[in-house]
Amino acid sequence: MVEPRDRRNPYLIPRLYIEGIKGDEYLVESGEGVYKRSKSCPSGSRCYGKAIYGVELDSILDLLEKKVKRSFIVEPGDKPGEGILVESGVHAEPIPVSGKRAVIEVLEGDEVKEGDVLGLIVTGKYELRKVRSHVDGIVVYIYSSPMGPPDENIVFIVPRDQVKRIKIEE
Template sequence: MGLTAKVREYLKDITNYYKGTTCYLVSTTSVETTLTVGNINSFEKVECIDIKNFISGGLLEKELVVCNERISKCILVLNGAKVDVVEVRGYEVLLHVDEALSVREGDVLAYIVTSKGELRKFKSVRSGYVILIEEVIDKPQGYMIYLADGEYVREVK
């Protein structure tokens, strides 16, 4: 493989990092979409940040699909899924997870660099799937990570 081909391959790989996450709610009305999951083909596209509006008392009130184009993966999160919100804060926070990824109890969610330059691991306290990562615009830097119970999540194509 020549240098030009290697550069093209590298550029193709790094463009994946700029792709986003798309979220859909299962719709009761007929909405035109290209997304089909199992026998469900009626989805309404929503802003991913709005997912948190459908969580009440720690439970998801509507079925939704989270598609992460960076890793080419979609998950279906069923109605009634238990959702925990984990807050990660520090001088500098480096995420180690992404939306639509599964995590186990004890997996590293993020690395935190303290103001003294020390590196700390922030680990998951339970297993599940990351359905949303919300950046907190404040000092110290932070993220809210929404974890859905794995029993209510299905990986889809």
């Protein structure tokens, strides 16, 4: 069962950092589990460039193979200074939460078990349905298509042992 968290209203959009891309802000690896914010990527450093959260999909995830293409870090909006690191090559289970209307019930960083409710959808026949997880793991990324209606979302879940919790420093 998903543990209840402080669900501030409005939803605070997370920050997304992708390894090897250019951005106006970077996270630079500075030690075991610690990353520092920077305006540039020092030569020879492992850097993650800031990208737009929620609409970035093709550069980080392969839907057909269900794998992470590029390592990325998500800094949840409700937990500044904390991050979720997912390395390339890791299995990421995509679970669609799509309908005439969709409401996501989980946040990035939530641990879910098989059968937990990820969201609610309204179908074309105006029926309300629950979308449940069919895997255990950590919610690492929530994609929301900029096109629509209908509401098109995908919740990505990665096995717990494949997610690294990191600290982000200014």
